[in-house]
Amino acid sequence: MKIRNDVIKVYKDVHIWVGILSGLMLFIAFYAGAITMFEKPLERWATPPSSLAAPPPLARAEVLLQAVLAEHPQAAKNYLIVVEPTVDAPARVIWREPGKSRRQFTEFGASFADDGSLQVEKLRKAPVAQLVDTLHQLVGLPFPDALARPIMGAVALLYAVALVSGLIIFLPTLAKDLLAMRIGHNIKRLWMDVHNALGVVSLPFHVVMALTCVVFAFHDEFYDVQGAVVYEQGVPWQRETPPGPPTPDARPLPAVELLRLAHAQQPGFDVFNFSFKQAGGQLEASITGLDTRYGTRARTYASTHLNPYTGEIDPHDLPGQMDPWDTAVNTFFMLHFGSFGGNPVRWLYLLLGLAGALLFYTGNLLWIESRRRKQRADGVPEQTRSARVLGSLTVGVSLGCVVGISATLAATKWLPQRVDNLAAWHEGIYYALFVAAVAWAFVRGAPRAAVELLRLAALLTLLIPLSSLAGVWGIGGAWHHPGIGCVIDLTALAAVPVFLVIAGYTARRMRVGHADSVWAQPASSQPLPPSGRGPASALQE
Amino acid sequence: MNPWLYTLAALAGIVGAWLLYLAVPQQQWLAAPRRPARGLAWSGAALALLALLLLLTMMGAMAAVATWLSLLMLVGTLAPFLGAWRAHRRRRPA
Amino acid sequence: MTTQRSHRLDSADWFGKTCAGLVLGFSLAVAVSGLCAWLTPGGIAGGNGKIQFVMWLIAPLWAGVLCFVFLFRDSRRAWLWLGGANLVACGLLAGVRGLLG
Numbered sequence: 001m002k003i004r005n006d007v008i009k010v011y012k013d014v015h016i017w018v019g020i021l022s023g024l025m026l027f028i029a030f031y032a033g034a035i036t037m038f039e040k041p042l043e044r045w046a047t048p049p050s051s052l053a054a055p056p057p058l059a060r061a062e063v064l065l066q067a068v069l070a071e072h073p074q075a076a077k078n079y080l081i082v083v084e085p086t087v088d089a090p091a092r093v094i095w096r097e098p099g100k101s102r103r104q105f106t107e108f109g110a111s112f113a114d115d116g117s118l119q120v121e122k123l124r125k126a127p128v129a130q131l132v133d134t135l136h137q138l139v140g141l142p143f144p145d146a147l148a149r150p151i152m153g154a155v156a157l158l159y160a161v162a163l164v165s166g167l168i169i170f171l172p173t174l175a176k177d178l179l180a181m182r183i184g185h186n187i188k189r190l191w192m193d194v195h196n197a198l199g200v201v202s203l204p205f206h207v208v209m210a211l212t213c214v215v216f217a218f219h220d221e222f223y224d225v226q227g228a229v230v231y232e233q234g235v236p237w238q239r240e241t242p243p244g245p246p247t248p249d250a251r252p253l254p255a256v257e258l259l260r261l262a263h264a265q266q267p268g269f270d271v272f273n274f275s276f277k278q279a280g281g282q283l284e285a286s287i288t289g290l291d292t293r294y295g296t297r298a299r300t301y302a303s304t305h306l307n308p309y310t311g312e313i314d315p316h317d318l319p320g321q322m323d324p325w326d327t328a329v330n331t332f333f334m335l336h337f338g339s340f341g342g343n344p345v346r347w348l349y350l351l352l353g354l355a356g357a358l359l360f361y362t363g364n365l366l367w368i369e370s371r372r373r374k375q376r377a378d379g380v381p382e383q384t385r386s387a388r389v390l391g392s393l394t395v396g397v398s399l400g401c402v403v404g405i406s407a408t409l410a411a412t413k414w415l416p417q418r419v420d421n422l423a424a425w426h427e428g429i430y431y432a433l434f435v436a437a438v439a440w441a442f443v444r445g446a447p448r449a450a451v452e453l454l455r456l457a458a459l460l461t462l463l464i465p466l467s468s469l470a471g472v473w474g475i476g477g478a479w480h481h482p483g484i485g486c487v488i489d490l491t492a493l494a495a496v497p498v499f500l501v502i503a504g505y506t507a508r509r510m511r512v513g514h515a516d517s518v519w520a521q522p523a524s525s526q527p528l529p530p531s532g533r534g535p536a537s538a539l540q541e
Numbered sequence: 542m543n544p545w546l547y548t549l550a551a552l553a554g555i556v557g558a559w560l561l562y563l564a565v566p567q568q569q570w571l572a573a574p575r576r577p578a579r580g581l582a583w584s585g586a587a588l589a590l591l592a593l594l595l596l597l598t599m600m601g602a603m604a605a606v607a608t609w610l611s612l613l614m615l616v617g618t619l620a621p622f623l624g625a626w627r628a629h630r631r632r633r634p635a
Numbered sequence: 636m637t638t639q640r641s642h643r644l645d646s647a648d649w650f651g652k653t654c655a656g657l658v659l660g661f662s663l664a665v666a667v668s669g670l671c672a673w674l675t676p677g678g679i680a681g682g683n684g685k686i687q688f689v690m691w692l693i694a695p696l697w698a699g700v701l702c703f704v705f706l707f708r709d710s711r712r713a714w715l716w717l718g719g720a721n722l723v724a725c726g727l728l729a730g731v732r733g734l735l736g
Contacts, residue, residue: 180621183625197618201617204610205611294600341600341607349611355618
């Protein structure tokens with residue numbers, strides 16, 4: 001495809017600048033986002049075991065509920081009957097009491113002790129998975145939501161511009177460069193090929209992420225503007241009124257019966273729980289679960305209204321049964337969350353997300369590489385200050401995010417026994433390591449800091465499965481949930497050699513790679529030794 | 542969803558995308574690339590299409606297309622790295 | 636787009652173009668999304684799903700304008716052309732609201 005040279009030149013400038021501005025924040029968003037693909041398993045892995053007795057069978061849910069309501073009448077306002085209790089929802093009956101903000105709740109679970117008395121526990125859902133998710137959503141910024149979210153939106157717009165400008169630059173040489181990977185003396189060519197390989201084929205994935213993020217950042221503002229400009233009297237949301245009881249003294253059907261009717265109406269829909277809200281004298285019920293044949297707009301479930309007196313499910317909020325507009329919107333959400341196709345797609349998204357993080361990383365490497373001051377006959381020149389600064393910043397921010405997340409995850413199983421404010425501790429650990437890593441990268445210089453931080457990442461990541469192992473032996477209050485939680489530990493274990501291998505390559509490049517580079521050993525201002533400059537050493541640049 | 546059918550669809554998608562990679566002149570997996578590559582391209586496209594059809598039989602249309610595209614994108618992203626790795630080993634036999 | 640054969644595009648006027656893309660791109664996106672809300676099947680009372688869909692439209696439209704605003708020869712042309720497009724789109728939206736509202 002032919003594009004005029006001056007257009008290419010303009011879009012090259014655009015691409016470079018939006019890339020430099022947004023690349024590192026996008027790295028954090030993608031690395032933390034890749035981990036967030038398994039937010040629910042991570043939350044279960046991180047939640048300490050409940051002290052409640054084993055849940056009574058579903059058939060006794062109403063008995064338990066009556067016992068709860070007798071002692072805690074406020075529970076009637078907002079409660080759940082759980083069909084399949086899990087580590088993070090370890091009770092048959094759970095109720096929510098409002099917290100500080102609209103979306104915050106304190107959850108309590110109830111069960112019967114062996115002697116038949118009522119047991120109540122404040123649920124201790126682990127906050128660490130939420131922290132990683134928040135890092136992802138707010139591109140790693142430690143600001144309150146109201147400040148970080150518009151910045152995230154701006155980053156998303158820059159990201160969209162980076163994608164289109166990158167594509168425009170790539171199009172003229174598409175036939176020659178698509179899927180190419182030329183390893184040789186030309187290191188800039190190599191990084192360019194890597195950058196293209198990571199970005200071009202997965203372009204649809206990236207376009208989806210950029211556009212959905214613009215909406216996630218600005219949807220309130222978009223609605224406000226449309227309410228003023230497009231619609232007659234504000235956005236005309238249609239409110240649904242819950243069906244009233246058929247007779248004044250009618251009671252909701254028991255959960256067992258609701259479950260049977262749900263299976264009959266929605267075969268293939270795996271029910272997680274029934275939730276009930278009391279508002280203005282009306283009982284509003286909904287059913288939550290998942291049909292893996294369809295993607296969902298929530299990350300891990302679909303939810304719709306349920307008539308608690310007849311068991312009738314309102315299907316129009318269920319994927320696969322929505323109207324075309326809702327189906328389209330549901331698709332936008334599902335494409336961002338990877339909430340379709342079950343766990344295999346979550347793994348695909350995890351890998352695509354990590355590839356995305358590398359895309360932004362290699363973008364910065366390319367910037368540094370194309371500003372390299374080449375060696376001349378009279379010795380090795382000093383590299384530019386901007387290249388050194390960006391090198392340190394790239395290493396510090398990216399690896400700081402990696403070590404910070406590993407450290408805060410490794411602390412998960414030790415904190416609950418020792419401290420009260422778990423969320424603050426997890427956040428503190430992350431940002432302490434992140435800030436320290438960035439500072440370290442500037443003090444030590446990019447190459448040495450990269451090697452050291454990668455080794456630290458390996459060590460901290462190894463501590464994740466080790467603390468689960470401590471839990472198996474019951475050391476220091478750590479715990480281990482048998483079963484699927486192992487996958488988290490095994491994944492962390494698999495990441496350890498990866499960090500070490502990259503550290504090894506980085507160390508080798510520092511020794512035998514080009515001396516005229518910010519990646520060379522800092523002390524090397526003397527002329528190069530003649531050996532050690534073959535194609536193999538070029539590969540490690 | 543039938544896990545066997547899902548696996549079959551995934552395999553068809555992976556092999557299809559891989560054949561499409563081999564059909565591109567820039568591929569480095571094969572030392573002596575098959576030319577003309579039309580046969581590779583057509584069989585790759587046919588297998589990829591088969592994967593899509595299999596996915597459509599077991600999921601909603603949106604979910605099937607999205608799953609299919611995610612798989613093709615990931616294989617297409619990894620392929621050049623695997624090709625370059627093999628070419629590198631070929632050049633310097635261990 | 637608006638360049639003549641003889642003129643070579645450059646990056647000098649990037650700030651003005653970016654501002655045009657951000658400001659007028661957004662208002663254009665809102666106006667076009669509004670036209671979609673009124674003129675596509677279901678009309679303005681198309682239900683909650685349609686309300687959300689129409690809101691989502693702003694993102695690709697806004698980002699699209701922002702991506703291609705650099706093709707204008709200078710920022711004055713960017714402001715004029717996008718301003719004109721805004722006038723047309725907002726005029727149409729006002730007309731449609733008057734007719735159908």
